[in-house]
Amino acid sequence: MNSARASRFFSLVGLLLALVFGSTRPAAAADAAPAAPAPTSLKVATRIITPFVVKEGDRYTGFSMDLWKAIAAEMKVTYTIVEKPNVKDLLEAVHSKEADMGVAAISITSARNVEFDFSQPIYDGGLQVMVPAQSGDHAPLLSTVKDMFTADLLKLVGIFLLLMLIPAHLIWLLERHRGEDGIVGTKKYLAGILKTSWWSMATLATQADEMPKSYPGRIVATLWMFVSVVFVAFFTAQITTNLTVKSLQGDIHGIDDLPGKSVATTRGSTSEKYLADRGVKVVPVEKIEDAYELLQKKSVAAVVYDAPVLSYYVSHQGKGQADLAGPVFKRESYGIAVPSNSPLRKDINLALLKLKEDGTYEEIYRKWFSEN
Missing domain, CATH: 3.40.190.10 (Periplasmic binding protein-like II)
Structure with a gap:
């Protein structure tokens, strides 16, 4: 009797152990399940930034793109390019999963590391002025003259020279009938305009040796002298500004x-x-x-x-x-940006390491930076 009870007891214990271990085995298997494989067809966000990304027709080249092509070949993946205008839009494309990664000249910073994962550095650089x-x-004389007379200033002088023809014509119209007593001395248009144009320029330089004889002519001359004073003051101030800016830049x-x-x-x-x-x-x-x-x-x-x-x-x-x-x-490194926890990061780093070991990375680097 006791033997039968003991047998039933051990059978019951065995059954309970079987149920316990049988139920935990699938959970353990699920916990050990491999991570999702990295995709083999990728979308790569980039932006034009010479010499890292250069666009020649429909083809992309440059240090970063040539390096990525070598990495992609090592990873045995295909890809399409998603071009963005700036680094902000590029990173947004990666963050929103519009692209699987970003390849250009992307600085690795602590702030960006919060939202993205980065590959091992592909280039060590920094900022410069x-x-x-x-x-x-x-x-030195030619340099000073070029600094004084900028393109905008020369345009201003050209416009003012054209405006000088207005008082020249007015004085010719008002003084041409006065004959030798006036400052024109002739009724002929070409000869008269040449003389009044000279008078207009001389007045601008405060070197006019005669003035109109008629009252309307004198009013025009007075107004023109006032305009000339304003222009000379503005012209002088502009030259001074140009030289000051050049001095600051230097x-x-x-x-x-x-x-x-x-x-x-x-x-x-x-x-x-x-x-x-x-x-x-x-x-x-x-x-x-x-x-x-x-x-x-x-x-x-x-x-x-x-x-x-x-x-x-x-x-x-x-x-x-x-x-x-x-x-x-502000030394900083550039890397390939991928979304946080992306399985691509490990594969990219492994491919990058192989390229550095076999000399491919050095070859691409020399192609784009040896002349610098």
Whole structure:
């Protein structure tokens, strides 16, 4: 009897153990299930930023794009390009899952690390200052003249020279009948206009040696003298301003010389935040090419942006037009941005490591930066 009870007891215990271990096994198996595989057809967000991303027709090249092509080949994936105008829109495309990753010249920052994952650094850079090219000492006089007479100032002079014909015609009409007693001395149009035009210019320079004889002519002459005084004062002030701006630009030797000056950089970039935090007057633009144009027009005193981008511009398209001022500052690295917890990050890093080991990375780097 006792033996039968013991047998039933152990059978019951065995059944309970079987139920317990049988129910936990699937859960353990589920916990150990592998992560979802990375996709093999990708959308890559990018933006044009020479020399990292360059568009030639329908083809994309540049340091970052050439490196990504090598990474994609190593990962055995296909991809399509989603072009964005700036880094802000590029990152938004990655964040909203419109794109699987972002490839360009994307700075790795602590703020961005909150919303994105980044690959291992693909390039170590920083920020730098770019200013208009300083003329050599071999032609200081020519340089000063060029600084004084800007394109806008020359346009103003041209317009005023045309306006000088108005008092010249009025004086000719009012004085031509006075014969030798007047300042015209002839009724002929061409000869008379030449003489009154000379009078108009002489009055502008306060060197006129005679005045109209008729009362209406004297009224015109008085008004013209007043306009001339105003123009000469404005003209002098404009030249002084141009020389002052040039002097200020020439005083920029690095980041510490920028407070109080207008500086262009791209909207939403790390350089914009850095300048704003230092109290620099920032002129934000959508594309770095817009900043180059502002610098050429002398609408800003300097451009602050990624050092490799500015260095490439100075040695290529902007050669002779712009110079770098001071050393690289705010060192930062660029990486490939992917959404948080993306399975792509591990595969990208593994492919990048292989490319650095087999010399492919060095070959791509030399292609784009060896001349700099």
